[in-house]
Amino acid sequence: MAKRRLTDQQKRRIASNKNDLSKLPDSEKNTSDNQIFNGLVVSHHGRKLVIETDDNQQYDCKLRQNLGDIACGDSVVIQIDQHHHGVVVAINERKNVLEKTGFAGQAKTVAANIGQVVIVCSVEPEPNDYLIDRYLTAAENLPAEALIVINKIDLLNDDNRSVINNIKETYKHIGYRIIETSINKDTGLNELKEALQGTVSILVGLSGVGKSSLVKMLLPDIDIRIGEISTASKEGKHTTTVSSLYHLPDGGALIDSPGVRDFTPWNRDKEDIVNGFIELKPYQGYCKFSNCTHTTEPGCAINEALNKGELSQQRVNSFKKMLEDLEEQSR
Numbered sequence: 001m002a003k004r005r006l007t008d009q010q011k012r013r014i015a016s017n018k019n020d021l022s023k024l025p026d027s028e029k030n031t032s033d034n035q036i037f038n039g040l041v042v043s044h045h046g047r048k049l050v051i052e053t054d055d056n057q058q059y060d061c062k063l064r065q066n067l068g069d070i071a072c073g074d075s076v077v078i079q080i081d082q083h084h085h086g087v088v089v090a091i092n093e094r095k096n097v098l099e100k101t102g103f104a105g106q107a108k109t110v111a112a113n114i115g116q117v118v119i120v121c122s123v124e125p126e127p128n129d130y131l132i133d134r135y136l137t138a139a140e141n142l143p144a145e146a147l148i149v150i151n152k153i154d155l156l157n158d159d160n161r162s163v164i165n166n167i168k169e170t171y172k173h174i175g176y177r178i179i180e181t182s183i184n185k186d187t188g189l190n191e192l193k194e195a196l197q198g199t200v201s202i203l204v205g206l207s208g209v210g211k212s213s214l215v216k217m218l219l220p221d222i223d224i225r226i227g228e229i230s231t232a233s234k235e236g237k238h239t240t241t242v243s244s245l246y247h248l249p250d251g252g253a254l255i256d257s258p259g260v261r262d263f264t265p266w267n268r269d270k271e272d273i274v275n276g277f278i279e280l281k282p283y284q285g286y287c288k289f290s291n292c293t294h295t296t297e298p299g300c301a302i303n304e305a306l307n308k309g310e311l312s313q314q315r316v317n318s319f320k321k322m323l324e325d326l327e328e329q330s331r
Contacts, residue, residue, distance in 0.1 A: 033082050038092070041074040041112075045242040051078050051086060061086035069109035071097070072245045072255045073200055096142040098202065099266040107266045111243070111255045115199030116145040122209040123155040127167050133318035135204055136176070137276025138265030147177050147195055151210040154182040170312050174279045183213050193218065196248055202255040215256050219246050273322045279311060280319060294320060 042058065043050035049061045049070065061078055063070055064087055070076070075092040098114055099107040117139035121127035132148065139146035148171055156164060168178055179195060181188035196218070203211045216222065246254045267273050274284055280302060288299025294316075302319075305311045 035080045036089075037078050037080065039076055039078050040245070041070060041072050041076060042245040043242060044070065044072050044244075049088060051076060051088065053078075059084065059086040061088050063088045067091055071109040071112045072243045073112040073114060073202075075113065096144065098138060098142065101266055107268075111202045113200060114142060114144050114202050114255070116147060116196070116201040117142070118147045118149055118196075118201050118203050120149045120151055120203055120205035120209045120211050120214065121167070122151040122205075123160055123164060124152060125206060125208055126160065126163055128206065129167065129170070129314055130318050130321065131206065132167075132171075133277075133315065134265050134322070137267065137273060137322065140276045140278060141267075141272050145199070147179065147201075149188075149192065149214070150178060150180045151214065152182060152184075153180040153187055154185045166314075170314060173312070174315070181214065183210065183217055189217060193248075193250060196254060197250050197252045200245075200253045200255065211256065215246070215254065218248060218254060222246060267322060267326055270323065270326065273319065273326065276322075277315065277319050279315065293323065 037053040039051035039053045039059070041049055042052045047063050049063060050058055051061045052058050059078065059080060062085075067088065067090070070088065070091060074094065076088045077090040077092065078086050079089050080086045095113045097112045098110045098117070100110050101107065117135060119132055119135045119139075121132060127150070136146050148167075150164060150167065153164075172178055177195070179188050179191050181192055183189075192214070203215065205211055244256050246256065248254055267276075274280065283301040283305055286301035287294070287297070289297055292300050294300050294302045302311065302316065306313065306316050
């Protein structure tokens, strides 16, 4: 659904309100009826929103109907009445939007105006490389920077070391940055803080990998419930129910989205998938057949590169699975 745009009348009213507000003393600026402000969505739960204005004031707001999906990170226009009740009346143009597959296969907005996608996995539960690749594809298509965090590195042992080493080798080889962290051992935390400065980042990953614990470390004054990992399944309990944007002490901002086990970013078409695998781009267009599906066709440039050891088998498997999933969705 298209975002609602400001009418000429609304634009004139915004300009008029700004001029009027500049003439009022500070103590009276919030007493005028129906004031209009630009703001940032800093908390989102259903239709309940918290909007932060440019002067760092926060308002509980409702969403006007027919505006479509709204998300943390959205720049919006709000109207505040004399009782300090707020309504979001328009969504400003977005730099980008992160989406996931929602009800009936439709795209659902997760976050907006993102500068960096922080993909959090952990030693326990074991990393899901296909899900990592889905997130990387989403980051490339935003576009946004991508950072992989391997958390709970203190749990590394002889049984899981090879899995973690394979993850590191695969993604470092194609150019992605990896930071290894541990809350218990205070490992990699300063490096992570520095990586989050100067941009809006979003933490994504399976429940139980420690996203909330990392946010608590980054923002110790924020009251965030820490989820426990089920001893039997080693999968986390879903504890984060509200998407929130937090300002970081050293600059930048962090969006913490609900951790859900089946969260898969949205691929609209084949071009999204192709664009999401940066190491495959040099081979695109060099297959023998223009409609190559990169499966069993002769003269497939990607399969030939794979056979020569130029590409990761795991990454090519993810690429082909995403194409299969997209084909299945379109049936």
